[in-house]
Amino acid sequence: MKTLVLGIGNTLLTDEGIGIHVLQALEPELANWSDVTLLDGGTLSFTLAGPIEEADALIVVDAANIKSKPGDWTLLEGEEMDAFLMSNRKASVHEVGLTDLRAIAILAGHWPEKRAMLAIQPQTIDWGEHPTPAVATAISPACTAIRDLIRTWHHVA
Template sequence: MKILVLGVGNILFGDEGIGVHLSNFLKLNYRFSGENKVDFVDGGTLATMLIPLITSYDKVLILDCVSVNNAAIGEVYYFDFDNVPNVITWAGSAHEVEMLQTLRLTAISGDLPPVKIIGIIPE
């Protein structure tokens, strides 16, 4: 099974790039063995340009910042793309809106693999 760990964000905006930094940290500091092949990719703010990459994997884990009213800086949320909790929005920056649209577009085409998201509240 091919698993994609996709870090999303703009590292030029500090903690808004936390998904990319976390993906790179995991890639450099951990090794994954077994039957599954795990790839770590800096998706930056490429959004729709990532569709061919996303669809080439069996499962996807997206690391990104999210917005949640009254949440504390640094809080972490884990959820399925198919079941995003009502308290979570992806409206804090341009890339987040584009990534959400990218996932929805890919889902409409029927090519979206199972997607899990780890969302972190930025400062």
């Protein structure tokens, strides 16, 4: 099963770049996992439609307003992810783009059945190359949740 882990964000805007920071933390371990691709999606573009359509499973990591404390995170799977994207269009700078990419994949006939979004509550979105301390604490547990989800999907112990 081809799994795409897509980190979203702008690493020049503090907590906005958390998706990329999580991806970078995952890279040393997951880079060697067969059938797992880590992709820096930056601030999104329609060029990501192809990799999403080619994946059997998709995990998106992004800063999003989950109406919680900075650094809190949640893992939204399947239709729960879709509902979040469709009902919270303004919860993150990128979710309009994710909604568009979802629509493209559905029209092309391939929105991965196995899909999830790991959303992390930002504290600050302002100039800066590092996440705030509160949001940086989410990196390790987010990585663990992603590894566990991939293992579950791949039925690997």
